[in-house]
Amino acid sequence: MERLCPTSTKFAMRQQRSNDVLASISQNMIIPAMTKGSLRFFFDCGAGGCLWAGDEATRSALGFGPLDAAVYDLQGRVTEPPRISLSPTLKSLIHRLDQEYAGYLNPFYQPDPSLWTQAKCERFNDDVEQLLALLRAELGAEFLIADEQKRHTENPFLAEFLVAHPNQKPMS
Numbered sequence: 241m242e243r244l245c246p247t248s249t250k251f252a253m254r255q256q257r258s259n260d261v262l263a264s265i266s267q268n269m270i271i272p273a274m275t276k277g278s279l280r281f282f283f284d285c286g287a288g289g290c291l292w293a294g295d296e297a298t299r300s301a302l303g304f305g306p307l308d309a310a311v312y313d314l315q316g317r318v319t320e321p322p323r324i325s326l327s328p329t330l331k332s333l334i335h336r337l338d339q340e341y342a343g344y345l346n347p348f349y350q351p352d353p354s355l356w357t358q359a360k361c362e363r364f365n366d367d368v369e370q371l372l373a374l375l376r377a378e379l380g381a382e383f384l385i386a387d388e389q390k391r392h393t394e395n396p397f398l399a400e401f402l403v404a405h406p407n408q409k410p411m412s
Contacts, residue, residue: 277301279324279379281372282388283341290334291324291375294386308334330378333371340364344392348408353395355411361392 278294289306293299302323305311308331311320326334341364346352356364368389376385395401402408 276381277383279307279383279385280388281375281385282390283338285342285345288338289322290338290371290389291385294384298383324379326375327378330371330374333367333374337364337367337371340367343411346408348405352405352408353398353401354392355398355408356392356394357398357410357412358394360411361394365391 275297277298279298280292280294281290282292283290284306287306287309289309291308292306293302293304307323308326310318310322313319344354344356344364346354368391372385372387372389379385398410402410
């Protein structure tokens, strides 16, 4: 086996060939960029969570449905844990707002106006803003979160509706 001195011409030629091969390989390689996952933020009545895949790559990696919610069987056992791990504080806030959001629809007849007053809408909207900020702080290194949650306002026909339906009361 021939040993080459680092100052020899043969050594320099071999070194150059190695460098040329590496350069050729790296020019033809596609190195995937480090990208963040994409999430959509919104509540959907009864879904149990508020984070949904925002693009095909995230959907392929994490699946469908609310990614921050567990799936339960009829006996109440978890059959599929949440695919996104969150702090207990965020889980608690999401659960509370999910339950609250379910009450936005009129409980007597859903097509009728919501019974939420403007004050109730503003409190809910403020809590949604706080939750979104906390989610972005906790998940921002891994995910871009698109805010798709509708902000609610009192139905302009609520007062008139309540006069016509005295058995229904506003929710403040």
